[in-house]
Amino acid sequence: METVGNQTEVTVETAKELGLLPEEFEQIKTILGRTPNFTELSIYSVMWSEHCSYKNSIKWLKTLPKEGPHMLAEAGEENAGLVDIGDGLACAFKIESHNHPSALEPYQGAATGVGGINRDIFTMGARPVAQLNSLRFGDISLDRTKWLVKGVVKGIGDYGNSFGIPVVGGEVFFDECYNTNPLVNAMSAGIMKADKMISATSYGVGNPVYIVGSATGKDGIHGAAFASKDITEDSMDDLPAVQVGDPFQEKLLLEASLELAETDAIIGMQDMGAAGITCSTSEMSGKEGFGMTIDLDKVPTRQAGMLPFEILLSESQERMLVVVKKGREAEVKAIFDKWDLNCEQIGEVTEGGRLEYYMGGEKVADVPAESLILGGGAPIYEREYREPAYYKEYQKFNIDSIEEPKDLKSVAKYLWNHPNIASKKWVMEQYDSMVGTVNMSTNKPTDAGIINLKGLQKALAFTVDCNARYVHADPEKGCSIAVAEAARNIVCSGGEPSAITNCLNFGNPYNPEVYWQFVGAINGMRKACEKFKTPVTGGNVSFYNQSMQNEKDVPVFPTPTIGMMGIVPDKTKVKTLAFQNEGDRIYLLGEAKNDISSSEYLYAYHKMKESPAPHFDLDEEFALQSILKGLIAEDLVVSAHDCADGGLFITLLEAAMPNNLGFEVNTDSDFRKDAYLFGEAQSRVVVSVSAKQEEQFVEAMAASDVAFTLLGEVKGDSMLVDDENYGKVSDAKAEFESALENYLTK
Numbered sequence: 001m002e003t004v005g006n007q008t009e010v011t012v013e014t015a016k017e018l019g020l021l022p023e024e025f026e027q028i029k030t031i032l033g034r035t036p037n038f039t040e041l042s043i044y045s046v047m048w049s050e051h052c053s054y055k056n057s058i059k060w061l062k063t064l065p066k067e068g069p070h071m072l073a074e075a076g077e078e079n080a081g082l083v084d085i086g087d088g089l090a091c092a093f094k095i096e097s098h099n100h101p102s103a104l105e106p107y108q109g110a111a112t113g114v115g116g117i118n119r120d121i122f123t124m125g126a127r128p129v130a131q132l133n134s135l136r137f138g139d140i141s142l143d144r145t146k147w148l149v150k151g152v153v154k155g156i157g158d159y160g161n162s163f164g165i166p167v168v169g170g171e172v173f174f175d176e177c178y179n180t181n182p183l184v185n186a187m188s189a190g191i192m193k194a195d196k197m198i199s200a201t202s203y204g205v206g207n208p209v210y211i212v213g214s215a216t217g218k219d220g221i222h223g224a225a226f227a228s229k230d231i232t233e234d235s236m237d238d239l240p241a242v243q244v245g246d247p248f249q250e251k252l253l254l255e256a257s258l259e260l261a262e263t264d265a266i267i268g269m270q271d272m273g274a275a276g277i278t279c280s281t282s283e284m285s286g287k288e289g290f291g292m293t294i295d296l297d298k299v300p301t302r303q304a305g306m307l308p309f310e311i312l313l314s315e316s317q318e319r320m321l322v323v324v325k326k327g328r329e330a331e332v333k334a335i336f337d338k339w340d341l342n343c344e345q346i347g348e349v350t351e352g353g354r355l356e357y358y359m360g361g362e363k364v365a366d367v368p369a370e371s372l373i374l375g376g377g378a379p380i381y382e383r384e385y386r387e388p389a390y391y392k393e394y395q396k397f398n399i400d401s402i403e404e405p406k407d408l409k410s411v412a413k414y415l416w417n418h419p420n421i422a423s424k425k426w427v428m429e430q431y432d433s434m435v436g437t438v439n440m441s442t443n444k445p446t447d448a449g450i451i452n453l454k455g456l457q458k459a460l461a462f463t464v465d466c467n468a469r470y471v472h473a474d475p476e477k478g479c480s481i482a483v484a485e486a487a488r489n490i491v492c493s494g495g496e497p498s499a500i501t502n503c504l505n506f507g508n509p510y511n512p513e514v515y516w517q518f519v520g521a522i523n524g525m526r527k528a529c530e531k532f533k534t535p536v537t538g539g540n541v542s543f544y545n546q547s548m549q550n551e552k553d554v555p556v557f558p559t560p561t562i563g564m565m566g567i568v569p570d571k572t573k574v575k576t577l578a579f580q581n582e583g584d585r586i587y588l589l590g591e592a593k594n595d596i597s598s599s600e601y602l603y604a605y606h607k608m609k610e611s612p613a614p615h616f617d618l619d620e621e622f623a624l625q626s627i628l629k630g631l632i633a634e635d636l637v638v639s640a641h642d643c644a645d646g647g648l649f650i651t652l653l654e655a656a657m658p659n660n661l662g663f664e665v666n667t668d669s670d671f672r673k674d675a676y677l678f679g680e681a682q683s684r685v686v687v688s689v690s691a692k693q694e695e696q697f698v699e700a701m702a703a704s705d706v707a708f709t710l711l712g713e714v715k716g717d718s719m720l721v722d723d724e725n726y727g728k729v730s731d732a733k734a735e736f737e738s739a740l741e742n743y744l745t746k
Contacts, residue, residue, distance in 0.1 A: 093499075109151075203349065449462045525560060580714075592668060640687045
């Protein structure tokens with residue numbers, strides 16, 4: 001039997017220490033026809049980790065809709081999804097997590113998350129034009145939470161600002177379930193010529209293989225495996241698994257990559273993200289059935305004496321693997337020399353589908369590429385799942401068990417000062433939202449971030465959404481709501497929802513109750529995406545987000561973050577969320593409900609944590625969005641704002657604050673007043689309508705099946721509800737904008 005490299009003491013115990021199951025160790029021995037050496041076992045440990053193989057999730061991910069009329073690259077085919085946006089252009093976009101690195105080293109953990117997701121975009125030949133992020137942290141009163149928030153926000157800001165891509169949207173949410181394990185989800189979108197895509201593939205025997213960009217160091221080794229296990233007190237020992245980023249190097253790599261995309265000198269290119277050289281060599285080879293021979297001695301390294309497995313598994317940032325057409329080497333090298341970047345040939349493409357790695361003249365690993373990858377030989381599991389006991393208990397909630405407060409003004413004030421409702425201005429001001437001069441939302445606030453396409457009539461819209469509390473209460477309904485709210489934000493802004501990417505953050509997949517949440521969320525996502533015709537272009541699964549509490553694993557809320565892109569057909573009709581004129585009429589589209597379930601009002605003000613998800617009906621939502629698109633196209637509304645966290649009152653306040661225009665509205669006596677003002681029943685939008693357009697507006701609404709209610713009008717600088725003054729808009733705005741900073745600095 002052939003031996004390869006050093007055989008020292010590789011046992012089932014070694015495999016377990018690397019995160020492999022005993023049966024997986026046996027499977028590897030069968031694949032190789034021998035016992036793997038430590039380097040080979042390390043290769044399988046990262047490639048078969050959940051982070052790379054999706055072994056516990058792929059069965060369900062495959063049920064998501066991935067085909068659409070504008071899809072140029074479907075889920076899993078390339079580094080990111082690619083959508084045809086017309087005029088010979090395409091949009092590449094994707095969202096990914098960097099949760100565990102950020103829990104240990106928030107600055108570098110978040111910064112390298114931004115770097116990695118941008119590389120996924122420009123590796124395809126697209127220039128990044130927009131970033132978004134979705135952040136979850138624990139109890140804001142804890143010193144550790146404050147440290148994490150400040151580190152993560154500074155990491156995102158420093159990297160993104162230096163790299164030069166505007167942040168056009170995002171969300172920040174606090175709950176004690178994230179005390180140990182924060183969630184840091186980063187999204188990037190780029191624009192490219194539709195026919196200039198660089199594929200992440202490899203073929204052509206004898207074609208040279210190059211590593212380009214930064215040198216390889218010992219940071220990020222076993223990072224993929226680290227992302228596939230729990231955060232514990234011992235996790236600080238895993239700090240070397242956290243990568244270190246350099247945005248200036250990445251900027252050079254971006255420009256070199258886009259220059260390369262203008263040539264036809266390369267076969268394929270892939271970012272070295274999770275699992276580094278191992279992942280890029282195996283995934284590029286496995287697609288076409290070719291192999292590679294790689295000489296690790298030729299890899300530029302930052303430290304002397306690195307071992308083979310360290311070079312193969314390092315997740316050092318700002319690196320790519322490029323397969324070049326034989327004979328075009330000098331052309332490619334000249335581009336990287338121009339940008340002062342490493343460009344070293346480390347191997348070549350071979351027949352037979354095997355990856356052979358050499359060091360010091362010795363073969364240190366020899367594995368079939370196809371056996372390593374998702375869709376190839378990587379294991380696929382169907383995990384057990386069962387409904388948790390809490391689910392039925394939550395359904396028993398009755399609104400009558402909650403006494404309505406006598407002073408609703410104090411409730412309103414409490415909510416606009418709450419960290420989950422208050423302005424995220426302190427966060428957003430640390431990001432450059434204007435770099436590149438493409439962000440159309442800077443001076444005209446909109447529900448979705450709007451990116452200008454210079455020289456064209458159209459624009460792009462982006463948003464990230466997920467209310468994890470709803471998903472915890474009811475995974476299927478809650479995830480459907482996340483998709484629906486993302487679509488609603490895009491429609492409110494004047495756009496047409498086009499496609500989604502997702503970042504699925506859950507606890508341990510071996511916990512049947514966690515897996516039940518995961519399956520429910522996937523089912524809810526599928527139903528909503530089919531309804532809105534928004535195919536899933538790809539994304540990321542992050543399991544093992546949990547912490548030990550009282551000797552028990554406690555998972556975070558299931559958090560399937562939805563990143564959505566849409567197309568604004570006419571950028572002159574981008575719709576602001578802000579009231580514009582005194583005297584404009586204020587209408588509510590959609591039905592009010594006697595519903596406070598899972599609202600911030602119920603959860604935070606009343607401290608009632610056990611309730612179902614709020615009212616939601618997919619058909620109602622679709623009808624609402626359909627009529628709103630028509631109203632905006634016909635210029636029948638002046639502003640449009642999604643009714644979401646904090647309910648109707650907070651929606652009115654957010655519409656009032658940009659221009660300090662107050663409102664005078666009346667509630668409906670058919671509903672509890674607290675539910676009417678602060679409940680979070682879905683499928684509702686607040687619009688303002690000019691007096692001269694009101695008749696046409698009412699006719700259009702009356703011809704539809706969507707309920708609508710005249711609330712009142714834009715008036716003065718105070719907030720009047722049923723003739724009761726809730727205060728001046730300017731005073732509320734001052735508190736709303738400073739609340740988060742006050743929490744973080746006291």
